[in-house]
Amino acid sequence: MRSVIEGLQALRGIATITAVTIVAELGTLSRFSNPRQLMCYSGLVSSEYSSGSKIRRGALTKTGNAHLRRVVVEAAWAYRYRPWIGGPLLRRQRNLPQETKDIAWKAQWRLYSRYKRLEARGKNKLQIVAAVGRELLGFIWAIAVGAEAQQKAFAAESCQ
Helix, strand or coil: CHHHHHHHCCCCCCCHHHHHHHHHHHCCHHHCCCHHHHHHHHCCCEEEEEECCEEEEEEECCCCCHHHHHHHHHHHHHHHCCCCCCCHHHHHHCCCCHHHHHHHHHHHHHHHHHHHHHHHCCCCHHHHHHHHHHHHHHHHHHHHHHHHHHHHHHHHHHHC
């Protein structure tokens, strides 16, 4: 769990308390076969009203883990600002694998761009942050699954 918590802290808006909360609420993230399952589990997906060929999307389902959803949306507010690594984030990333740092940097650019694009379309800030939080879960999943795989490889190596 420690490697997953440290890996998640590479993301902007996620420090120790948030990372521990995410891991405590989710447990092993590799149990989700893809990021979409994690997004559905959190309840950060839109509801759907379908009949025949007509599909209408509605508000967030909010059927998942409310504590996880709150923490992720709080972290998503950090992506309003231009991508930058400095100060506390730089210290948190110091001893992490380059692969994790690359995912975190890609997350900063993608989520900042998404925020600005939705803001330019005139969307409500709360809706924008919910959408960014949903995508943030995808990056959380990628980092956590990578850290869990590294941890399993290390454990298998030490047993031999």
